[in-house]
Amino acid sequence: MFKKVLISNRGEIAVRVIRTLRELGVKSVAVYSEADRSSLHVRLADEAVCIGPAMARESYLSIPAIIAAAKATGADAIHPGYGFLSENADFSAACRDNNITFIGPSPKSIQQLGHKSEARKMAVKAGIAVTPGTKECVGKDFRKDAEKVGFPLMIKAAAGGGGKGIRIVREASQLVNEMNMAQSESKAAFGNDEVYFEKYIELPRHIEVQFARDSHGNVVAFPERDCSIQRRHQKLVEESPSPAVNKKLREGLEEAAVKLAEAANYIGVGTVEFLLTQTGEFYFMEVNTRLQVEHPVTEFITGFDLVREQLLSASGEKLSYTGGHTVPYRGHSIEHRINAEDFSKNFAPSVGRIEEWIVPGGPGVRVDTHVYSGYNLPVYYDSMLAKLIVWAPNRAEAVDRSRRALEDFKVTGVKTTVDAHKLIIDSPDFQAGKTDTGFMERLLAPAQPVGAK
Amino acid sequence: MDVKTLTKMTKWMETTDLEEITWRSGDDKISLKLNSNPEHNSSITSTLEPVLAPSIGIFRFARPGKTNHLREGASVKTGAELGVIEVGKDFKTVAAPSNGLLKIISIQDGKPVEYGQPLFFIEPK
Numbered sequence: 001m002f003k004k005v006l007i008s009n010r011g012e013i014a015v016r017v018i019r020t021l022r023e024l025g026v027k028s029v030a031v032y033s034e035a036d037r038s039s040l041h042v043r044l045a046d047e048a049v050c051i052g053p054a055m056a057r058e059s060y061l062s063i064p065a066i067i068a069a070a071k072a073t074g075a076d077a078i079h080p081g082y083g084f085l086s087e088n089a090d091f092s093a094a095c096r097d098n099n100i101t102f103i104g105p106s107p108k109s110i111q112q113l114g115h116k117s118e119a120r121k122m123a124v125k126a127g128i129a130v131t132p133g134t135k136e137c138v139g140k141d142f143r144k145d146a147e148k149v150g151f152p153l154m155i156k157a158a159a160g161g162g163g164k165g166i167r168i169v170r171e172a173s174q175l176v177n178e179m180n181m182a183q184s185e186s187k188a189a190f191g192n193d194e195v196y197f198e199k200y201i202e203l204p205r206h207i208e209v210q211f212a213r214d215s216h217g218n219v220v221a222f223p224e225r226d227c228s229i230q231r232r233h234q235k236l237v238e239e240s241p242s243p244a245v246n247k248k249l250r251e252g253l254e255e256a257a258v259k260l261a262e263a264a265n266y267i268g269v270g271t272v273e274f275l276l277t278q279t280g281e282f283y284f285m286e287v288n289t290r291l292q293v294e295h296p297v298t299e300f301i302t303g304f305d306l307v308r309e310q311l312l313s314a315s316g317e318k319l320s321y322t323g324g325h326t327v328p329y330r331g332h333s334i335e336h337r338i339n340a341e342d343f344s345k346n347f348a349p350s351v352g353r354i355e356e357w358i359v360p361g362g363p364g365v366r367v368d369t370h371v372y373s374g375y376n377l378p379v380y381y382d383s384m385l386a387k388l389i390v391w392a393p394n395r396a397e398a399v400d401r402s403r404r405a406l407e408d409f410k411v412t413g414v415k416t417t418v419d420a421h422k423l424i425i426d427s428p429d430f431q432a433g434k435t436d437t438g439f440m441e442r443l444l445a446p447a448q449p450v451g452a453k
Numbered sequence: 454m455d456v457k458t459l460t461k462m463t464k465w466m467e468t469t470d471l472e473e474i475t476w477r478s479g480d481d482k483i484s485l486k487l488n489s490n491p492e493h494n495s496s497i498t499s500t501l502e503p504v505l506a507p508s509i510g511i512f513r514f515a516r517p518g519k520t521n522h523l524r525e526g527a528s529v530k531t532g533a534e535l536g537v538i539e540v541g542k543d544f545k546t547v548a549a550p551s552n553g554l555l556k557i558i559s560i561q562d563g564k565p566v567e568y569g570q571p572l573f574f575i576e577p578k
Contacts, residue, residue, distance in 0.1 A: 034569060050567040051509045064541035065568070068510045072565030 009081030014041035243433025510540030
């Protein structure tokens with residue numbers, strides 16, 4: 001096991017990683033930008049180093065600054081968290097070149113699986129169904145490619161992720177315009193204007209399978225997570241297991257994830273995302289080569305600590321479970337992402353000083369956060385304040401527990417999305433487990449009299 | 454009340470969290486008030502201007518193969534290179550922010566520095 005691990009991230013995930021490191025007796029190093037001097041991860045870590053100004057490009061995204069911090073503090077490994085440099089092959093390579101272990105997959109795995117069209121090829125090779133679409137990035141003949149795939153289709157940025165760089169084209173007449181937009185967006189966001197086409201599946205569910213694999217060849221796939229509740233491709237609520245997945249389907253999903261992990265000779269934890277159609281077919285979508293925001297729901301129903309599994313596999317040890325490709329689970333878990341956004345004003349960002357911060361607790365409740373009362377919310381980073389995760393023996397009780405925990409959540413100083421989550425929880429469709437990626441749009445649409453349109 | 458008793462009383466007060474006491478004996482009355490925030494009453498003002506590290510990295514007085522005989526008391530000009538920060542393969546200039554006298558060098562050659570760490574203090578002219 002490592003002696004000292006630097007976390008090249010901020011916010012709740014940095015705090016989350018420090019907690020597991022402490023349990024394992026591994027020293028932690030926090031890095032922070034000038035804007036994060038008073039953030040919780042700085043206070044909890046054994047050491048903390050200021051690596052740059054507030055702009056992420058010059059701090060949390062600066063490979064030289066983070067490597068310099070690791071060398072100055074003598075860290076033997078770097079945990080990248082999620083976002084920032086977590087899926088950056090150059091960063092993984094820079095760590096390797098400086099004799100620092102990157103707690104994540106090899107540069108090669110990141111390139112293979114992080115590049116979406118490369119990942120699709122690998123999935124096809126491993127025998128996993130993919131959504132119909134172009135196998136390669138599209139070039140000059142994109143009109144012909146689009147006709148072949150058929151409308152509606154999605155234009156996706158090859159280097160995209162987190163819901164960014166996706167445009168939906170409903171008919172041929174919009175294609176050229178949308179194509180130009182998608183390419184310039186992708187260029188601006190990822191420095192690369194390569195895009196590809198994929199058939200757009202109406203109202204699918206977003207299902208994903210967490211897997212972990214060590215260098216000894218042990219691989220485990222965890223029960224699926226359902227992340228269908230999204231707003232503008234950003235996940236709001238995640239749950240595990242999915243109310244739409246039965247035992248047979250689960251086995252199919254888990255088997256696909258195991259195959260892919262083995263085909264890529266992947267070391268570490270990762271997630272395969274699938275689209276599940278209303279009729280129960282699943283298609284490979286993409287692989288996330290990192291720990292995910294929603295990993296706690298898996299931890300709650302299986303009892304695993306996924307950060308620990310990351311540390312074990314990265315340090316060359318065996319996973320904590322080597323008895324087979326699947327693990328048993330118990331009960332149901334739901335996660336709510338609480339953001340600093342004004343729900344009543346179309347989720348406009350809210351900034352300021354957190355005055356009152358009272359988080360829920362009690363049986364089956366976990367809150368992962370870097371926020372405390374008196375904390376000044378920096379404007380430079382994402383708006384997530386906390387993740388509220390609940391567990392109960394079954395889904396109906398988990399929903400009740402969510403409602404109770406959301407009632408207990410008291411925040412003043414900034415606006416939060418707590419009320420949006422209450423609305424979700426109280427929706428009969430959510431309670432019945434009838435969710436798909438169009439759920440939020442329908443929930444937030446102003447009520448219209450029948451036949452008004 | 455004599456000075457000795459007063460001294461004893463103030464000493465005792467310092468061991469408690471009392472800020473003020475009033476003591477009466479016949480027509481005599483004495484009030485003692487402790488100055489509990491002495492740091493607020495003495496402000497340290499400095500005319501020295503700090504020179505902050507522009508990057509995390511290793512501080513060097515000079516680029517490889519060069520020398521730099523910087524000494525405390527030397528006069529420096531705006532923009533003069535006081536040293537460099539080695540970060541990866543890059544060297545970032547630590548430049549004097551103003552004309553003045555280099556009063557304090559608070560860094561040693563080859564030491565790791567954080568972003569924003571004070572490396573020098575200059576008395577502007």
